[in-house]
Amino acid sequence: MADLFDMGAQAPRSETPARPGPLADRLRPATLDQVVGQGHLLGPDGALTAMLSGTLPSLILWGPPGVGKTTIARLLADRADLHFVQISAIFTGVADLRKVFETARNRRANGTGTLLFVDEIHRFNKAQQDGFLPHMEDGTITLVGATTENPSFELNAALMSRAQVLTLKRLELRDMELLTQRAEKELGAKLPLDGPARAALQEMADGDGRALLNLVEQVHGWGATDRIDRETLAARLQKRAAQYDKSGDAHYNLISALHKSVRGSDPDAALYWLARMLKGGEDPRYLARRVTRMAVEDIGLADPQAQTVCLQAWETYERLGSPEGELAIANAVVYLALAPKSNAGYAAYKAAMKGAGQTGSEPPPKHILNAPTKFMKGEGYGEGYAYDHDQADGFSGQNYFPDGMKRPVYYVPVDRGFERELGRRLDWFVEQRAKRAKG
Template identity: 55%
Template sequence: MPQPSPGLFDDQAPRPLADRLRPTSLAEVTGQDHLLGPSGPLARMVAARAISSMVLWGPPGTGKTTIARLLAGASDLHFEAVSAIQGGVADLRKVFEAAKGRRITGRGTLLFVDEIHRFNRAQQDAFLPYIEDGTIVLVGATTENPSFELNGAILSRVRVFILNALDADALRVLLTRAEALMDRPLPLAPEAREALVDMAGGDGRYMLNMAEQIFALAQGENLGIEDMGQLLQRRMPSHDKAGDGHYDLLSAFHKSLRGSDPHAALYYAARMINAGESPEAVFRRLACAASEDVGMADPQAMVQVMTAWGAFDRIGWPEGRLFLAQAINYVATAPKSNASYMGWYAAMAAAQRSAHVAPPMRILNAPTKLMKEMGRKAGYQYDHDYPDAYAGQQFLPDDLAGAEFYEPNERGFERDVRRRLDYWSGLKAKRNGGA
């Protein structure tokens, strides 16, 4: 529903610290330089005064509402906000009618829809005619993957921008601003301050709410980690996500996967989750292991990890632990090969040595008559015209003829790949006059 008008005494009412610290310009927004930096797409929209409809997708506390407000202000659009949790189509109709009236007077409307994914498909369709005729500029905010939660008609009319969880540097900037506003330092020891940043999990609003409690409740000397945890009634992480403990557990987890020990891999993953590590960090390491250490020995390992990760993003906790555990067990028990990984580095080394070497003319396209006269594509053999769909051509530059970078081993699916390559190698030798 539309937001209520400000009351007579609103300016005198107490406001949360996070609200008082809302940026007043896009330049003050932290952690989203990829969108708001000088070359970022949102910064370019503002510079051109051409704000298009969009969806801001990102975790909580990353500035979606703030960015929408500031985009409206920077482009002189009336800002209207509705919540998909509280509003319905009847409320939207009122907003659309008001926007039509404004448009007649020459002023546009930026409609911010919080939790837009909570509108069903039919409700989402209500936006379409007003986006198309320019009555509104729609800015939707969602913590869910728009590809799953928004219908295709909406997605075809908006741009999706991904907001990052705030990194440690961005969160530290927010703490510094909070201290300036409060005109006193946050009463925390250095290690407790860093633990507070870790606890936020990339959510700036959550961290500022905790900081506000500390400002209000802390007495006496600066609090250590345990004292802060007791004050906030939150269990403190047992490892520092920004320090050695973080990397030690990640290293132990990855090596357990590589060493085909699902028991240890599950244990270290559980250690990290219990300590406050984000599940995304565990999934990232799983994806790396699925490629670096399993690779082509079982190509399904990457599929399993990415499917589990997508299911986790869509469903979340507590069911998400099932997807995480399944992916861990799959990668840990899969056959192992680093042949793809090693092949890449061998190819990189060769590419650096031979950057000046041109590909064979026969495999270059010749879209013009002149290019054909130059000999491009002359002698190219279309593989599907040959038995086994294999012509046995040389694709590498002549200087690298016969070089091999990918050397599959005899484990898992890669055993079949090895046999296939050997078979093709034999065909190539025969067709080129070899033994």
């Protein structure tokens, strides 16, 4: 294999004419062990490998484009000795589905099962998804649905309970190299690319095997005899836009990556994910709102200024617009990533909400209730209230929880940033409260 990929050699030309049809179709795997990049499903200990030893259940194949969902479904039908039927949720209506189910029922009566492959299954509405259930349950079809969207968001719970979800992975660079080698063998010629250009071609495919084979076919079609470098390749090919759907799973994945990078105090990673979202067309106002939430949730009182920085960045964007205003959001992201972190306030709030739910409608102690009428005074409202400003140290130490309720502790400050100072204040109040209780 070393001579085939010697970068100093001229690209050999095939004397055998290539077979007709797109390269991606000609290289479609004929057996499951030829599928690239899904060893966690198709390897010796893979989930699909284990399933093929028994009756094949209905499946949902979830993964990005170009990783083999359609191919795997077709090969599963062959291995399970099922008739393969493919439809797309984009082009299939209710009448079409009825015909598919009726034909499958007749086929089953003649002793042949049906594997129904539904591409983009998440595009069917709830009623259409429910329509599959009786035919799955009585064995008329074995459903294999393919989706690029998170099934837990897009598919009905009833459908999900009757099918096993399998996650397909984005192809890695080693998988792309293997596909490139297979393509060169099929074409009978090595690509006229130097090493960096070859790597760049594979990166351009963005983990999509079908896209890679289309790019390989395009480069091969140039018929170049001299080596092409990375710059020349970039000039001739338009790089594919990174996969990003503002309403889909990638949206939630990237905002999660941004949030966790900020929480993890990594400004470089946080800026990268911010840029990925902006490049994908995300609304900067959405990002400004989420960044402000990060300040409230993950920095909190460790740096009270963080929330102000985010609100100012948000306002700056509203005044400047894109692209200048986006820099203000980027500055806020860097500030948050480098700020001291604390979720003590957030944790205290959640604990207080839980406590409020458990204690029901317990009234406040009477000494902190106002008494605007004689009747209320007679009932003891306001009796014994100690006005904190009248105390020498400005602290009365009275109880403000419902009578009989054991005093809880919700807020536990961290020993970082400004919250370190708040912790010292809190310790003093606890100490003074204990002294007054003894007195």
